[in-house]
Amino acid sequence: MQHHPRFLPTPGSWPIERIEARIIDIPTVRPHKLAFGAISRQSPVIVQLWLADGACGFGEAATIGGPSWNEESPESILHAIQNHLAPALLGQPGGHFGAALARMDLACRGNAFAKSAVEMALIDAVARTLGLPAWQLLGGRRHNSLPLAWTLASGDAARDIEEAQLRLQQRRHRIFKLKIGARAPAQDVAHVAQIARALDGQATLTVDVNQAWDGATARRWLPPLIAAGVTLIEQPVAKWNVEALAMLTATLGDRAAFMADETVCTPQDAMRLARAQAAQVFSLKVAKHGGLLRTLQVAAVAEAADIGWYGGTMLETSIGSAAAAHVFSTLGPQHHGCELFGPQLLVDDVVGARMEIRDFELQLPDGPGYGVEADIAQLTRFDRARAGLNATHVDLGRRAAMA
Template identity: 30%
Template sequence: MALRIVRVSVTPIATARHTGVTSRHLIVELGTDHHVTGYGELSDAEEMAWLPDLGVLSAELDAVLVGADPADRVDLLARLDGRFGTADPVVRWAVEIALYDLLGRALGTSVCDLLGGRRRDAMPVGYPMFPMYDRSIAQANLAEARRRIDQGFTLFKVYVCGNLEVEEWFFDEARERFGDAFTVKCLDLSARFPPSTALRLLRRLLPRSGALSVESPVRRGNPATLAEVRRQLPVPVSEHVWSHAEARRLLDADAVDVLNISLAALGGFTAALDVFTLARHAGVGTLIGGTQELSVGSAAALHLAAAVDNLDFPGDTVGPMVYRDDVAAHPVRYRDGHALVPDGPGLGVTVDPARLAALTSPLRRRT
């Protein structure tokens, strides 16, 4: 069945997290002349001050996509490159997800089958404990950990802000309250610190937390610096990858044990699969990261997880659990600390028009 894209919609929405913070996203919808629709998502858009104006973004997408056959996705994505400057990867990510969803629905097959076949039905994930700037946030994190443990989560990703007194108290309390039911999959320093500070914090927090790994311990830019810090740590070090070239630099410097591979950072399935191949040949580990996506973006990450053969560490695809609301009629599901790969054609999740309308809100970007 030959399809033509006849409509491109970009809808800004706002969703509240259980922490009370509101995040903003863009939902991309591609409609066709055969009434088959594909969905994409651009998450945490308020963090992206470099995104083009929504009117400009919509006009550029219309110019490339309307009238096109979605099966020509390679050519369509190439024609999008360079139109959005720094925002190219995240726009490409949203559009490529929508194109794959559209093609999968048209063919009656899942996205993971389009990517090479389903190798797994679920991915273990770690629930995030966000930065603890004061004792009240640490107490809220403990309450959230209790709630998630009761739902079957055992792995937790803890963001480190450097407030050692509070962070050490948190880990002591977590050990006392939860015992082995609370395992820290990683301490994420979010590339906040210079090497000396990062090492000082980690020497205090690693024994207290029992963390299995460390993520982004130092400020980005110099793989040799990261490599030196890695040599002084007793657990694996992971780092986010923003391009194939950056992944190669990290590997050449022997700076990481694990590549954190995110569809948002790399710009979609094609680039992510390329980095998975690179990691396999280099003999380093991989995990699937993210930016707290809703169910559309999370489903895409899970189909990627289902298709690759070298997925080595628990991932971060927990956005549908972080938010109070979702645009999907049936959000991504979780069981025993695992995110389940959706079944059905395309991404296996469908945007509910009523939910989309209820969550629609103007995009407010930070400057």
């Protein structure tokens, strides 16, 4: 694109010229068991977005278990991007993030994960054009690092204990989350208690029930979990059951903190929970909120309501994990760490170098954009379309040009 020198656009106004999206399939190092099933492969959608000045940004949307976790799947995310979101943004000014979100909302209702991946790539591209780390575009960094949790989800207590002890020795993690809800409550409590005894005095324990229990079951079985040493309890009841969550918080919240995850997606959800005093912590996940900017909106409600935050994960590669780290780094001090361990759970990654973990904390990557460099060869290696599976790798800019 040619520009007369007197009318050269400012970096933030460079138009969006091209968008590509692809599904990649990466095996996990071990099965990751949750209340609703187990995964042995992650299939995130990776977005590349080019501005007219040639700057390229990357975004990612990953789901845990695809549509078994929420309404979006890798295939639906890709479809929304290629058929609705990208066409709505081509030719638009890159630096107008709010306007870009509004255009995506007009083009496609819902689809928070898909919008998140596109917005993530856009912010990365603009930050790279400006030569700035993304946190400078998101309000400014308040944390250089965050305590990093690890999820013990093999389903086998002995293996989980061995895994936790190794992570402690490596000085990588001393916050451990246990995924429960797939077995009978008594079995889950026994499983957690066994691990708690082995790690007593060495680590902090969280349990994630992933909505598996009803209110009565939660009232019966959460007290023994708390007695075993659990200090943070994530989404014990269904996402719609705000009343039960509020009751649990009111009756047990002085012994352990209650964290909302699936219940809090939008700023409006956050307001409802705050009014009901139904949670003491919000699990923030960039994809479920619909992007980095909307994550900031949910976090603002939490801060105003004196609710803590926790940096959640959808088991992203280092692309999505680094983007989340940048937005989490701008938030206030009332936090419970983060769990951006997704890259460690994958057999390989799609960046040249992962974020550093040192002294139990994830170090915020610096440098332009999200501070990690995508490895195109690795993206190609794991590209589902190149593996001959059911997907497409689309170049929407070229497709639009040929139309």
